[in-house]
Amino acid sequence: MHAWPASEVPALPGKGRDLRIHDTATGGRITLDPGPVARIYVCGITPYDATHMGHAATYNAFDLVQRVWLDTKRQVHYVQNVTDVDDPLLERAVRDGEDWTALAERETALFREDMTALRMLPPKHYIGAVEAIPGIVPLVERLRDAGAAYELEGDVYFSVEADPHFGEVSGLDAEAMRLLSAERGGDPERVGKKNPLDPMLWMAAREGEPSWDGGSLGAGRPGWHIECVAIALDHLGMGFDVQGGGSDLAFPHHEMGASHAQALTGEHPFARAYVHAGMVGLDGEKMSKSRGNLVFVSTLRREGVDPAAIRLALLSHHYRSDWEWTDQVLADAVARLGRWRAAVSRPDGPSADALVEEVREALADDLDAATALAAVDRWAECQRSEGGTDEGAPGLVSRTVDALLGVAL
Structure with a gap:
């Protein structure tokens, strides 16, 4: 599967x-010091x-x-998946009387268009769950053969007891996990499971x-968590720098994925930092497909909203905060x-050397984009009210805003 330009x-x-950056697993900030190649895995769309704006905010972070x-002169090895077979996708296809593969292809193409318009840097590897199945099956077989997984009426479940570090990503107690498992795609009430929290690795046909050949597992399709584990291990290996996604992925998705990988390899941790973006709301509720309270990037683009303004709207909120999308948020960004x-269109202006360092420091401090924006605001106001004689300043501001904030002026 190809990404976007x-x-x-x-x-x-x-x-x-x-x-x-803030690490969910430790509950505090850690300084990331990758080698020459920084490695990051971010969970993609179904x-x-x-x-919608919730997606956009996460990928913006x-x-x-x-x-x-x-900007530290490192290379970045970025991997993202697409969950192109899962219950919500199949249910939507049935509801709309559409082939599920056509639905997945159309929406993935639209996602690429949105990411291109918002100037999101693409992953080096953009992998669909379906194309990852040949690599997923052997991992499930290994977990089963090692006693870390078991069969139940043809389905294969992971035993959370197989990983001594289970629970360290989210830090939640068993009851909180059970409630979230039921809410977020798990089946804690299923009779016969060894532990209510055990997640499915392979669903029998x-x-x-749709189903695929699972070798000794029989025909079926993969569970949600093992999909990302297989892709991450294949392209990044254990101990990569950042596992990222929305805050609703800390449990169960990132918790379970870490345990799968740790049980498979005997190594810990799966990722050095677990980083989670906040939720975007609309009309007092989290923006989600199930609620239908969505503001779509593509809709705003069709209405003529400059993608750079959409990006500035996202940047005006700290990535870890939960916030509300409103017409005023967009108007302020425009x-x-x-x-x-207007400020960078003039031939000269106040020196921007200090501004570059202000933006760098703000972003290095847990991605404090709002502070970075305020620094650019001050330069623009100084340009408006006082001007300056530095002929290189407007160009340097434009390059800084583009390079570090992804906004083209």
Whole structure:
């Protein structure tokens, strides 16, 4: 599966700072110090509807991670999956009387268009669950053969007891896990499981649903968590730098994925940092497909909203915060974009050397984009009110905003 085209990232003078970021597993900030190649895995979409602001906010956060790393002169090895077979996708296809593969392909294509418009840097490897199945089956067989998984009426479940580190990613107690498992795709009430929290690794073929050859597992399709584990281990290996996604993925998805990988390899941790973006709401509720309270990137683009303004709206909130999308949020972003473009359109201006370092420091401090935006606002206001004589300043501001914030002026 192919990703989307990359926009050029301008080179800035000097060198950026190492990223200090909040790690869900430890509950505090850690300084990431990757080697020459920084490794990141971000969980992708289940393509049964268009990209909404919640998606965009999440991918914007991890785009900033990439940009901070690139500014430190590192290479970035970024991997993202597409869950192109799963219950919600199949249910939507049945509801709409559409072939599930056509639905997945159409929505994945639209997601690529949205990511391109928002100038999100693409992953090096963009892998669908279906194409990963040949690599998933052997992992499930290994877990089963090692006693870390068991069969139940043809389905194969992972035993959470097989990983002594289970629970360390989310830090939740058993009751909280059980409630979230029921809410987020698990089946804690199924009779016969060794532990209510045990997640499915391989679902035996169901009538009327797609299935694949699972070797000794029989025909079926993979569970949600093992999909990402197989892709991450194949392309990044154990101990990669950042596992990323929305905060609703900390449990069960990232918790279970870590345990799968740790039980498979005997190594710990799966990822050095677990980083989670906050939820975006609309009308007092989390923006989600199940609720239908969505603002789509593609809809705003069709209405003529500049993608750069959409990106500025996302950047105006800290990536870990839960926040509400409103018309005013977008209006403020449109106005800010206009001020910035007017400021850099002049032939000279106030020196921007300090601004570059302010933006770098803000982003290195747990991706504090709002502080970075405020620094650019101050330069733009100084340009408006006082002007300056530095002929290189407007161009340097434009390159800084592009390179570190992903906004083209």
